[in-house]
Each structure stands twice: as structure tokens, then as C-alpha cells.
Amino acid sequence: xxxxxxxxxxxxxxxxxxxxxxxxxxxxxxxxxxxxxxxxxxxxxxxxxxxxxxxxxxxxxxxxxxxxxxxxxxxxxxxxxxxxxxxxxxxxx
Amino acid sequence: xxxxxxxxxxxxxxxxxxxxxxxxxxxxxxxxxxxxxxxxxxxxxxxxxxxxxxxxxxxxxxxxxxxxxxxxxxxxxxxxxxxxxxxxxxxxxxxxxxxxxxxxxxxxxxxxxxxxxxxxxxxxxxxxxxxxxxxxxxxxxxxxxxxxxxxxxxxxxxxxxxxxxxxxxxxxxxxxxxxxxxxxxxxxxxxxxxxxxxxxxxxxxxxxxxxxxxxxxxxxxxxxxxxxxxxxxxxxxxxxxxxxxxxxxxxxxxxxxxxxxxxxxxxxxxxxxxxxxxxxxxxxxxxxxxxxxxxxxxxxxxxxxxxxxxxxxxxxxxxxxxxxxxxxxxxxxxxxxxxxxxxxxxxxxxxxxxxxxxxxxxxxxxxxxxxxxxxxxxxxxxxxxxxxxxxxxxxxxxxxxxxxxxxxxxxxxxxxxx
Numbered sequence: 001x002x003x004x005x006x007x008x009x010x011x012x013x014x015x016x017x018x019x020x021x022x023x024x025x026x027x028x029x030x031x032x033x034x035x036x037x038x039x040x041x042x043x044x045x046x047x048x049x050x051x052x053x054x055x056x057x058x059x060x061x062x063x064x065x066x067x068x069x070x071x072x073x074x075x076x077x078x079x080x081x082x083x084x085x086x087x088x089x090x091x092x093x
Numbered sequence: 094x095x096x097x098x099x100x101x102x103x104x105x106x107x108x109x110x111x112x113x114x115x116x117x118x119x120x121x122x123x124x125x126x127x128x129x130x131x132x133x134x135x136x137x138x139x140x141x142x143x144x145x146x147x148x149x150x151x152x153x154x155x156x157x158x159x160x161x162x163x164x165x166x167x168x169x170x171x172x173x174x175x176x177x178x179x180x181x182x183x184x185x186x187x188x189x190x191x192x193x194x195x196x197x198x199x200x201x202x203x204x205x206x207x208x209x210x211x212x213x214x215x216x217x218x219x220x221x222x223x224x225x226x227x228x229x230x231x232x233x234x235x236x237x238x239x240x241x242x243x244x245x246x247x248x249x250x251x252x253x254x255x256x257x258x259x260x261x262x263x264x265x266x267x268x269x270x271x272x273x274x275x276x277x278x279x280x281x282x283x284x285x286x287x288x289x290x291x292x293x294x295x296x297x298x299x300x301x302x303x304x305x306x307x308x309x310x311x312x313x314x315x316x317x318x319x320x321x322x323x324x325x326x327x328x329x330x331x332x333x334x335x336x337x338x339x340x341x342x343x344x345x346x347x348x349x350x351x352x353x354x355x356x357x358x359x360x361x362x363x364x365x366x367x368x369x370x371x372x373x374x375x376x377x378x379x380x381x382x383x384x385x386x387x388x389x390x391x392x393x394x395x396x397x398x399x400x401x402x403x404x405x406x407x408x409x410x411x412x413x414x415x416x417x418x419x420x421x422x423x424x425x426x427x428x429x430x431x432x433x434x435x436x437x438x439x440x441x442x443x444x445x446x447x448x449x450x451x452x453x454x455x456x457x458x459x460x461x462x463x464x465x466x467x468x469x470x471x472x473x474x475x476x477x478x479x480x481x482x483x484x485x486x487x488x489x490x491x492x493x494x495x496x497x498x499x500x501x502x503x504x505x506x507x508x509x510x511x
Contacts, residue, residue, distance in 0.1 A: 038294075038319065039318060041293060045290070048302065051301070051303065052286070052302070053303070053351070054351065055351050056286040056290070056303070056323045065349065066372050
């Protein structure tokens with residue numbers, strides 16, 4: 001099918017999934033920066049939170065503790081695994 | 094002698110910000126001895142247990158400086174003693190965290206058996222088990238615990254009983270041990286997470302807190318750190334239960350609602366409205382309360398520290414409630430005094446059977462322990478007449494100026510000197 005013809009058809013865009021991915025990225029970025037600024041190891045603290053679900057792992061600095069609760073843990077984890085796998089698979093290609 | 098005087102039939106109404114967690118702070122400050130560098134700790138509650146810990150730190154040679162309204166810095170470079178003074182240690186239970194921190198710092202510690210509230214037998218056998226497994230020799234003579242290790246070496250430790258104190262003490266000692274320590278059947282309380290946050294901020298390698306397996310990779314030195322203590326879920330729960338019991342309304346702010354899941358669930362179960370925000374909880378008391386079956390358990394179960402306030406609430410329910418204490422088997426000292434106020438409560442083994450629907454009457458009562466004391470304030474608020482509460486020194490150990498806090502919630506309560 002020619003490129004022009006393809007865009008003449010109705011297409012389905014997964015806007016919700018893309019929005020969630022963007023939000024997860026934003027949440028992780030904000031929390032990462034707050035943890036780092038306060039002298040914590042952001043990776044250890046985030047792993048602790050994802051494993052246990054306890055928001056005590058996340059500093060209250062810059063409202064990071066409330067920010068992390070905007071999304072469920074599985075949503076954050078899904079985005080992290082997705083990004084990791086995509087980047088690793090890209091490397092192998 | 095000080096006592097609290099409060100009138101009955103008062104409703105809680107207002108907003109209150111929760112202070113830093115006592116049970117985290119009392120372990121974080123001794124942990125500062127594990128480094129020779131200066132650490133700064135913020136969001137400390139102004140309670141007498143913290144005052145005593147600061148006294149012990151100073152007596153050991155630490156320089157403690159007040160850096161803000163609720164923050165201090167601790168410079169432990171000059172600490173040269175591993176023998177905390179018995180006169181202070183005897184007064185409160187959390188002094189046992191100096192066992193783990195001094196053992197980690199000096200490889201030895203001499204400390205009297207800790208004091209604290211009388212909640213029945215609270216042995217330190219799991220602490221001793223942990224220290225011994227790490228290679229220390231533990232001896233108890235003339236009431237003094239002597240712990241000494243040529244070298245602390247990481248190992249696997251299975252706790253026979255889920256113990257917050259033992260979990261933290263082992264973490265403190267293992268932070269600078271050689272190799273890796275694994276604690277299995279560890280306690281999962283948020284205060285343990287907060288202590289690990291502080292240790293990790295100093296450069297320790299502790300992972301798995303908040304789960305029942307904690308791994309600590311020992312490091313040679315720890316460094317400087319800044320840390321802010323998490324909010325006190327027990328103080329928050331006390332005000333939430335008070336709002337429900339008085340059929341009032343309270344917005345309890347600066348909390349981690351996740352830490353209050355079990356309390357929120359029980360308050361809803363008996364008929365109250367509970368709204369949860371990102372860092373606040375609003376409780377609106379219902380005029381008709383249903384009876385409930387409450388069982389205390391280690392986190393994330395219903396906290397034993399809120400058992401006494403919950404019993405007071407259930408005296409107002411329409412029917413018979415059951416409260417089973419599974420953490421400290423003899424933690425029912427408050428029942429005698431509550432009966433003086435007209436509560437109909439029977440005790441069968443570890444279960445209090447509460448016949449609800451009877452009006453309480455104000456009476457002279459005496460707090461025998463910290464959380465029981467807070468429960469008497471709630472009982473006084475819902476009673477008819479005046480309540481005079483002695484034994485305030487127990488309450489001051491864990492609640493900061495409790496009468497001022499309740500005044501913020503619209504309550505008429507006074508501290509008086511006899």
C-alpha cells in the first residue's frame with residue numbers, strides 16, 4: 001500500500017498508554033532528582049519502594065513522596081522494564 | 094507532680110500536623126555513633142525519650158548541636174566510651190539501640206538492661222541471638238549486658254520472633270561488619286525502613302527493609318548524612334481514633350497514609366467516614382458505631398500501640414467487640430482504670446471483650462504506660478464529667494506536649510502542677 005493511501009484509512013492510536021508512559025517517566029525523574037539532591041542513592045531507594053510498597057523509602061523533599069504515589073507500583077515497573085528491554089534489544093541489533 | 098485535667102463530652106474538631114516518628118528517631122540518633130563524621134537529623138519529635146538519647150550521646154562524648162526547631166547535628170568524632178550511663182539507660186527501653194551502634198563502632202558495649210513501659214515480658218533474646226551470630230560474646234552480670242567481639246562477621250540470622258528492636262539492632266551492628274548479613278523473618282515496620290534510609294545515606298548498604306528478608310553488606314566506614322525522620326503513624330492514629338470516638342472531625346496532615354491502612358480499615362469498618370489524600374487523612378466520626386473484632390499484629394497488621402485507644406473507641410459501639418493482643422501478651426494495664434470510668438470490659442486470656450453502648454464517667458485515673466495514657470485522654474473526652482489524669486510523664490515519653498496538641502483540635506485540656 002502506498003504511503004499516502006495508508007493515511008486515508010482510520011487508524012488506532014494508543015494515546016492512553018503513551019500518556020501513562022510519559023507520566024511514569026516524569027514521576028521517576030522528579031523522584032530521582034529529589035532523592036539525589038538529599039544525598040540518598042536513588043536506585044536503592046526506588047528498588048526498596050518497588051519491592052515493599054513503603055513510601056518511607058522516598059524523601060518528602062520536593063514533595064517526592066506524594067509524587068511517587070500518583071502512579072501504582074506496577075505502572076512504574078512496567079515503564080521501567082519496557083524502557084530497559086527496548087534499549088537492550090536495540091543494542092543487540 | 095503534673096497531671097492533666099479535662100472536661101468530658103468534648104468533640105475533636107480541627108487540623109493537626111503529625112510530628113516525626115518516635116520509634117524511628119530513637120534508633121536513628123544512636124545510629125549516628127556508627128560514623129566519625131557529622132550527621133544532621135531533622136523532623137525530630139520533642140519528647141522525653143529523645144531528650145534522654147541526646148543526654149546519652151553527650152555523655153559518651155558526642156557533640157550535639159541544635160540546628161533548627163526540630164533538627165540537631167551530631168558530631169561523634171570525639172566519642173570514646175562504650176558504656177552508656179545506667180541512670181539514663183534504665184529509664185526507657187529504646188536505650189537498647191546503643192547496643193547495636195556501640196558494638197558496630199567499638200566492637201564492644203557495656204549497658205544495663207533497658208527500662209521502659211511495663212507491657213509484660215519483653216526479652217532481648219533475639220537481639221542477643223543476632224549479636225552472637227555476628228561473632229560477639231554476650232554476658233549478663235549484675236544487671237549489665239557486656240557484649241564484645243574481636244571482629245563482627247556477616248552471617249545468616251533467622252529471627253524466631255518478629256521483633257522490631259532486634260531487627261534494627263542487628264542492622265546497626267552489621268552495617269560495619271565484615272561481609273554480608275542476611276536477616277530472615279525480619280520485622281517490616283516503616284520505622285525500620287527509615288533507620289535503613291539513614292544508614293544508607295551514611296554509606297551503608299542495606300537492602301530489603303520493608304520485607305521479611307533484609308541484606309546488609311558491611312562497609313568499613315560510614316560518612317556524613319542528612320536525614321528527615323518519617324511521620325509518626327502512632328501519633329496520627331491516636332488523633333484519628335480520638336476524632337472517631339468523640340464523633341468529631343479531624344484532618345491529620347503530614348502523614349504517610351499507607352502506614353495507616355489497618356487503622357483506616359478498622360475506623361471505616363465501625364462506621365466512620367475516612368477520606369485519604371496524598372499526605373493527609375480526614376476522619377469524621379459517626380454517631381452510631383458498629384462493634385468490631387480487632388487483632389493486633391506486627392506491621393502491616395493493626396498496631397499494638399493503638400490497641401488501648403481502639404478499646405476506648407469500642408466502648409461507644411452498639412454491641413460487643415473483641416480486641417486480641419498478639420504482640421505484647423500482658424498489654425492490658427489500662428483496663429482497670431477504664432473500668433473505673435464505667436467501661437464494661439472483661440479479659441479472657443489475650444482478648445478483651447468490650448460491651449459497648451455504656452456512657453463513661455470522668456474519674457481520677459493514672460497512666461501506667463505511654464499509649465494507655467493517651468487512651469485515657471480519649472476516654473476523658475467522651476465521658477460525662479471531669480477526668481484527672483496522673484502519670485503524665487509516661488505520655489510525655491512519646492507524645493509532644495499532648496495537651497497542646499489536643500488544644501489545636503479544639504479541646505479544653507490543661508496541664509497542672511499538684
